[in-house]
Amino acid sequence: MKAVKITEGIHCLPVNLESYQLFEGMWPMPNGISINSYVVQGDKTALIDLIEDVNGKPADFEAELQSISLAPKDIDYLIINHMEPDHTSWLPIFHRKNPDVQIYLTAKAAPLLKTFGGIEENVHVISDGESLDLGQGKILTFYETPNIHWPETMMTFEQSSGTLFSCDAFGSYGTLNDVYFDDQLSTTQHDFFINEALRYYANIVASFSTFVTKGINRLADLDVKVIAPSHGIIWRENPRAIIDSYSRFASYLNGPAEPEVTVIWSSMYGNTEKLVNNIVQGVRKEGLPVHVHRVPEEHVGVILASAWKSSGLILGMPTYEYEMFPPMAWVIDMFRRKKVWNKKVLRFGSAGWSGGAQRELTALTEKLKWDFIDPIEWKGAPTETELQLALQQGQALAQQVKEFCAR
Ligand SMILES: Cc1cc2nc3c(=O)[nH]c(=O)nc-3n(C[C@H](O)[C@H](O)[C@H](O)COP(=O)(O)O)c2cc1C
Ligand SMILES: [Fe+2]
Ligand SMILES: [Fe+2]
Structure with missing residues (x-):
């Protein structure tokens, strides 16, 4: 691939990681992901963020540099917005090629540069709002935006073009192939990248x-014309589309999210499974979109996106050794870790003798601010009573979701 011109003196260098890799070692990427670095050239040349040292990707990156007649040794300033290794694991090698490069980063990033990269020389710790003049009108200003995504994160703003190099914020999954800017996307592709962003x-x-909400509010006064994230599409026609999407995603934390319901179910021998159709029908009676996932077949990374966006959750699980069916426990634990909070929730499931799934679920979700309606629990095979209850409670949950979202 070649470097992609954003405007005079500013280029994007996207490198694609293909779908066989798991992001962060655990998240499936059916559509891959791009890792975007950026070059800003005035009299001096700055490189913003780097590439992961994986599967020969640094060679792609160097080829892109070369396509704009640059080599690592030509970089005067390396701006590190974020030390996570998807952007920095190639840094020690880059640094050997250019030991004189001046490295700009936050105070919290400097110790990470030492521990991850073994680098302490020519390091400049920025102060919040500080600027770096590259000449020819290109001025970079640095803003600390902690915890989007690590504590040391910052964003870099190029004033003359209004380009915000936002790092992980406003990023999405999905590789970049031939199409790099939002104005080149069809409606379907646009929806694709918003879904990949979710x-x-x-x-x-x-x-x-x-912190996302704080970061967005903090940057509200900047005249942002281009959002140039470190993953995914560059937003120059309508940067608000991705800013507003991220604002909305962040708002789901305290709820309500969208008026939708996610059903996540599991079953060993089909008894719990028998209620799924009726539950879904119950939700549909209220006209709400409903997303159905079975575990362990569906990966928790996909389930998370669905649950994050839904105001209602319906969890189907049998009892297993006096507790929840284990693959479901893994999903619930991930919800706790990722702060899937403030949901309307219904649980259903079969047990053989004394049960226990509900007890464990209640204990594990104590701090998630979930509002449960009466569960549907039974022993062995469901009877007509449970099948009818499934319709009723599915609908009741949907009604609660509608009320919640109407507030
Ligand atoms: C390995 C295993 C462990 C189980 N542990 C419990 C238990 O601790 N308490 C209980 O009430 N039922 C227990 N059961 C019974 C199941 O909860 C019961 O068979 C239920 O109907 C399974 O629902 P399903 O058909 O949706 O998988 C266990 C079943 C299996 C296979
Ligand atoms: Fe990150
Ligand atoms: Fe990243």
Whole structure:
């Protein structure tokens, strides 16, 4: 690939990680992801963020640099918005090629540069709001935006073009192939990247939602014309589309999210499964969209995105060794870690003798601010009573969701 011109003197260098890799070692990426670095050239040349040292990707990155007649040694300033290794694991090698580069980062990033990269020389710790004049009208200003996504994160703003190099914020899954800017997207592709942004958000950023809201408010006074994130599409026609999407995703933390319901169910021998259709029908009676996932078949990374966006959750699980069916416990634990809070919730499930799933669920979700309606529990195979209850309670949950969202 070649470097992609954003405007005179500013280029994007996107490198694609393909779908066989798990992001952060755990999240499936059916559509891959791009890792975007940026070059800003005045009299001096700055490189903003780097690339992961994986699967020969640094060679792609160097080829892109070369396409604008640059080599690592030509970089005067390396701006590190974020030390996570998806952007920095190639840094030690880059640094050997250019030991004189001046590195700009936050005070919290400097010790990470030492421990991850072994680098302490030519390091400049920025102060919040500080600017770096590259000449020819190109001025970079640095803003600390802690915890989007690590504590040391900052964003870089180029004033003359109004380009915000936002790092992980406003990022999405999905590789970049031929199309790099929002104005080149069809409606379907646009929806695709917003969905990829939601899944990326739910997997990577969700638990830092309070900081996302703070960061967005903090940057409200900047005249942002281009959002140039470190993952995914560049937003120059309508940067508000991705800013507003991220604002909305962050607001789901305290609820309500969208008037939708996510059903997550599991079953060993089909008894719990028998209620799924009726529950879904019950929700549909209220006209709400409903997303159905079975565990362990569906990956928790996909379930997270669906649950994050839904105001209602319906959890189907049998009892297993006096507790929840284990694959479901893994999902609930991930919800706790990722702060899937403030939901309307219904649980249903079969047990053989004394049960126990509900007890464990109640204990595990104590701090999630979930509002439960009466569960549907029974022994062995469901009878007509439970099948009817499924319709009723599915509908009741949907009604609660509608009321919640109407507030
Ligand atoms: C390995 C295993 C452990 C179980 N542990 C419990 C238990 O601790 N308490 C209980 O009431 N039922 C227990 N059961 C019974 C199941 O909850 C019961 O068979 C239920 O109907 C399964 O629902 P399903 O058909 O949706 O998988 C266990 C079943 C299995 C296979
Ligand atoms: Fe990150
Ligand atoms: Fe990243």
